[in-house]
Amino acid sequence: MQDTRIPANGRSTFAVPQVPDDAVAVLVNVTGANPDGPTTLSLPALGEPTVNLRAGETRANLAVVPIGNHSLTVAAGPNAVEAVIDLAGYYSANGTAKYTPLNPQRVMDATPVGPDGTITLDLSAQVPAGATAVTFNLTAANATASSAVTAYAAGQPKPSTANLTATPGEDTPNLVTVGLSADRKVTLANAAGTVDLSADLAGYYSPQSTQAFYPVSQLRVLDTRSWDGKPRDPITEGAEHRLDLSGWLPAGATAAVVNLTATNVSVATYVSAHPADQQRPSARTISATPGRTVENLAVIAVSADRALDLYNFHGQVDVLAEIAGYFAPARTACQRGCVYGFGTNSDGQAGNGTVGGITAAAAVYGLDSVVAVSDYGPTRYAVRSDGSVWAWGWSAKGALGAGPVGSGDVQGSPTYRSYAPFPVKIPGLSNIVAVSAQVALRADGTVWVWGQNAYKHLGPGFPHGQYDTPVQVTELNHVVAIAGDLDHTYAVKADGTVWSWGWNKAGELGNGTIGTDCESKAGDGDQQPNCAAGIPVRVKGLGNVTKIAPGLAVRSDGSLWQWGPRDTDRQDNAPVRVPGVSNARAVAAGGSNYVLRADGTVWAWGFGWNGSLGDGTEHTSYVDSPVKVKNLAGVRAIGAGVLSGYAVTSDGKEYAWGGGQDGLLGDGNERAKSLVPVPVPGVSGATGLGSNGYAIA
Numbered sequence: 001m002q003d004t005r006i007p008a009n010g011r012s013t014f015a016v017p018q019v020p021d022d023a024v025a026v027l028v029n030v031t032g033a034n035p036d037g038p039t040t041l042s043l044p045a046l047g048e049p050t051v052n053l054r055a056g057e058t059r060a061n062l063a064v065v066p067i068g069n070h071s072l073t074v075a076a077g078p079n080a081v082e083a084v085i086d087l088a089g090y091y092s093a094n095g096t097a098k099y100t101p102l103n104p105q106r107v108m109d110a111t112p113v114g115p116d117g118t119i120t121l122d123l124s125a126q127v128p129a130g131a132t133a134v135t136f137n138l139t140a141a142n143a144t145a146s147s148a149v150t151a152y153a154a155g156q157p158k159p160s161t162a163n164l165t166a167t168p169g170e171d172t173p174n175l176v177t178v179g180l181s182a183d184r185k186v187t188l189a190n191a192a193g194t195v196d197l198s199a200d201l202a203g204y205y206s207p208q209s210t211q212a213f214y215p216v217s218q219l220r221v222l223d224t225r226s227w228d229g230k231p232r233d234p235i236t237e238g239a240e241h242r243l244d245l246s247g248w249l250p251a252g253a254t255a256a257v258v259n260l261t262a263t264n265v266s267v268a269t270y271v272s273a274h275p276a277d278q279q280r281p282s283a284r285t286i287s288a289t290p291g292r293t294v295e296n297l298a299v300i301a302v303s304a305d306r307a308l309d310l311y312n313f314h315g316q317v318d319v320l321a322e323i324a325g326y327f328a329p330a331r332t333a334c335q336r337g338c339v340y341g342f343g344t345n346s347d348g349q350a351g352n353g354t355v356g357g358i359t360a361a362a363a364v365y366g367l368d369s370v371v372a373v374s375d376y377g378p379t380r381y382a383v384r385s386d387g388s389v390w391a392w393g394w395s396a397k398g399a400l401g402a403g404p405v406g407s408g409d410v411q412g413s414p415t416y417r418s419y420a421p422f423p424v425k426i427p428g429l430s431n432i433v434a435v436s437a438q439v440a441l442r443a444d445g446t447v448w449v450w451g452q453n454a455y456k457h458l459g460p461g462f463p464h465g466q467y468d469t470p471v472q473v474t475e476l477n478h479v480v481a482i483a484g485d486l487d488h489t490y491a492v493k494a495d496g497t498v499w500s501w502g503w504n505k506a507g508e509l510g511n512g513t514i515g516t517d518c519e520s521k522a523g524d525g526d527q528q529p530n531c532a533a534g535i536p537v538r539v540k541g542l543g544n545v546t547k548i549a550p551g552l553a554v555r556s557d558g559s560l561w562q563w564g565p566r567d568t569d570r571q572d573n574a575p576v577r578v579p580g581v582s583n584a585r586a587v588a589a590g591g592s593n594y595v596l597r598a599d600g601t602v603w604a605w606g607f608g609w610n611g612s613l614g615d616g617t618e619h620t621s622y623v624d625s626p627v628k629v630k631n632l633a634g635v636r637a638i639g640a641g642v643l644s645g646y647a648v649t650s651d652g653k654e655y656a657w658g659g660g661q662d663g664l665l666g667d668g669n670e671r672a673k674s675l676v677p678v679p680v681p682g683v684s685g686a687t688g689l690g691s692n693g694y695a696i697a
């Protein structure tokens with residue numbers, strides 16, 4: 001597909017041909033050749049190096065890459081290297097050929113193949129009739145010359161691409177996914193010299209298989225080297241290291257796609273990965289020798305509790321592991337009370353079981369009967385009709401509320417991302433009627449919070465710290481409504497009063513005070529005078545409040561009130577009435593502010609970047625008086641994003657405006673922008689709306 005020389009610390013972007021629009025990931029074989037010195041080839045979409053190369057070395061590694069805009073970028077460094085990128089296949093969201101994982105089994109053992117020679121691998125005894133493709137780990141050993149090995153369906157013309165490079169004196173593995181002939185055979189062709197080939201079968205594709213593929217942005221889940229004060233913990237001779245993947249794989253997942261790297265090798269060895277607590281097979285996942293860092297992508301069946309065992313044959317070795325995806329049962333369509341998420345999926349906030357890329361509006365994995373939805377940055381929350389709360393997306397710093405799900409800390413190893421790409425139930429919460437940013441309201445009027453308490457916005461008077469599971473705000477009761485954002489939380493009591501806690505640098509508490517010198521001490525700004533409140537304080541002068549959003553309140557007479565920052569130079573430290581608004585019915589706050597009036601119209605004010613006020617104008621300064629959002633009537637729910645606004649109309653359609661980044665209009669286009677409302681494709685029958693445009697339908 002691509003053959004180019006990449007300069008030192010340079011990169012190249014190229015188109016991915018012959019991939020359908022519904023492809024969620026591609027399989028590419030990345031080969032590095034003729035490097036000027038020790039270097040790596042990386043796919044920035046994955047983060048970690050795909051191939052590590054010594055001077056003069058030629059080597060390949062298969063990679064699974066979430067695909068966006070039908071293009072891929074490959075980077076080299078620190079030295080220049082020739083890169084050969086071959087498209088090996090793709091995974092489609094609607095593909096009919098699903099996967100069946102197998103416990104790794106050796107199907108060819110050190111079989112010599114001569115120059116320009118071929119050998120046929122007969123898999124008819126291992127895979128059923130009708131199987132269309134197989135995945136196996138191919139290893140070349142005892143090569144007498146530098147060579148290339150190609151796998152293809154028996155009886156078909158040999159393709160020009162190579163699956164594996166063979167080097168004298170080295171054992172070289174690479175994962176292969178290849179089509180089968182009708183009689184379930186694969187041909188292996190060797191280009192030069194003689195090489196011993198071994199194959200370890202990992203699974204097969206067939207119309208009868210049930211496991212669909214879900215890609216995730218590559219996340220490191222194991223690193224046995226020393227880091228940040230953690231002592232080195234290599235896998236010693238004859239030992240097995242258990243790798244628990246339950247934090248990232250949903251219940252029912254049957255196989256993980258893992259990029260394994262072996263380094264700091266004491267003597268020649270191999271590492272075998274297999275389902276935890278099962279008998280170790282003879283199959284080898286990665287072979288390694290001293291002085292080399294070797295990587296290999298593997299598709300490995302997991303145990304029922306979603307774990308792997310990594311066995312080291314000889315000496316000791318450090319192992320790194322990054323998840324690239326997994327196989328799990330294909331999702332069934334949600335029928336009612338579904339949450340439709342869209343936009344950036346960098347931390348799994350689309351909730352569709354994948355991570356990475358920009359998504360169009362689609363139902364969240366496994367959720368139905370939802371009555372409310374909200375967020376905390378890239379973390380999402382939903383309340384189901386049974387009063388349970390479910391969370392997905394970014395999971396660091398306790399944001400998920402469900403413990404260390406999706407965090408590298410589960411393994412005691414470093415991670416640059418922590419996420420749950422599918423909803424998990426938050427423990428300890430029941431009879432919940434509303435949810436917002438790290439805060440939930442029970443039917444009995446009590447308030448519960450979780451996450452990091454950096455600016456006291458958890459509220460129970462706790463010191464700095466992190467609360468992985470919910471705790472009660474004991475100072476509050478008789479609460480009927482809640483609202484929150486990243487650093488502040490608000491509650492309405494049954495008597496119509498409003499209470500707030502958290503950060504107060506710009507009057508966010510609304511109690512008539514404003515913080516002094518709040519950022520004078522790194523990490524301790526909330527200790528400065530009036531900069532934060534850990535115990536709820538009353539918002540000054542407000543009563544008879546019926547609806548609330550961060551810094552906004554609607555009173556029973558339909559008047560609208562605001563407090564906190566307006567722009568970089570102005571703030572209100574106590575509520576003031578928003579001019580020109582009457583008969584207010586609901587409010588939403590984000591980068592801009594929105595109010596829904598009783599006549600079904602929507603009005604907006606605040607910052608209007610990228611057209612987020614929806615009035616057809618791209619405002620460059622703060623707008624004080626609300627302007628009418630164009631082309632909307634019969635609106636029954638509103639929502640806000642950082643650069644966008646959303647509305648659901650009485651006919652169940654969702655509309656979005658603003659945008660310009662992160663796919664905020666819900667159409668899968670990362671940079672789409674509109675100065676007036678446009679329909680969100682794929683959403684119909686909507687009954688409710690949360691922040692960032694997540695609709696309930």
